[in-house]
Amino acid sequence: MYEKSSRYGVVRRLGTALLRFMQQIEAVYEHIAASTRMHPTDFRTICLLADAKTPLSPKDIGHALGLTSGAVSALILRLEGHGLISRQPNPTDRRGVLISLNEETAAPALRDYHALHAHYMQVTEEFTAAELEVVARYMENIRQVTTGHLMLAGAEPPKASK
Numbered sequence: 400m401y402e403k404s405s406r407y408g409v410v411r412r413l414g415t416a417l418l419r420f421m422q423q424i425e426a427v428y429e430h431i432a433a434s435t436r437m438h439p440t441d442f443r444t445i446c447l448l449a450d451a452k453t454p455l456s457p458k459d460i461g462h463a464l465g466l467t468s469g470a471v472s473a474l475i476l477r478l479e480g481h482g483l484i485s486r487q488p489n490p491t492d493r494r495g496v497l498i499s500l501n502e503e504t505a506a507p508a509l510r511d512y513h514a515l516h517a518h519y520m521q522v523t524e525e526f527t528a529a530e531l532e533v534v535a536r537y538m539e540n541i542r543q544v545t546t547g548h549l550m551l552a553g554a555e556p557p558k559a560s561k
Contacts, residue, residue: 435508445505446512454497
């Protein structure tokens, strides 16, 4: 009985921690976006492009951020107007384009984002590879459950980051 109630307490603690983390990361992203005078979606897009390390198609951006094609078009126009991104022809699709981050222009907005990730890495260093494997497996399984829920609800889930 003790083991079952102990497990329940840990599961509750984990669920609470995960929910609070999700809320905090949203708050941090919104704060960074506001402090750099960007819309939160614009900021998420430059973070996505910075993490991708390669150009992305508008469709990939839309899937990753859960945006319609019309919203992606408006987003690209805004980011391009601010010099944060550029378009180039897609070599595998003659009608398509790829979106690249202008790293120099985006650097001020990404400074806090990169600092946050550096702090995450410091915390990560406190754990063994085996412990991190358990956390990674848990997060991947939770993501699969969430994706399944979205699909049952008729929503298109975001694509996994590359």
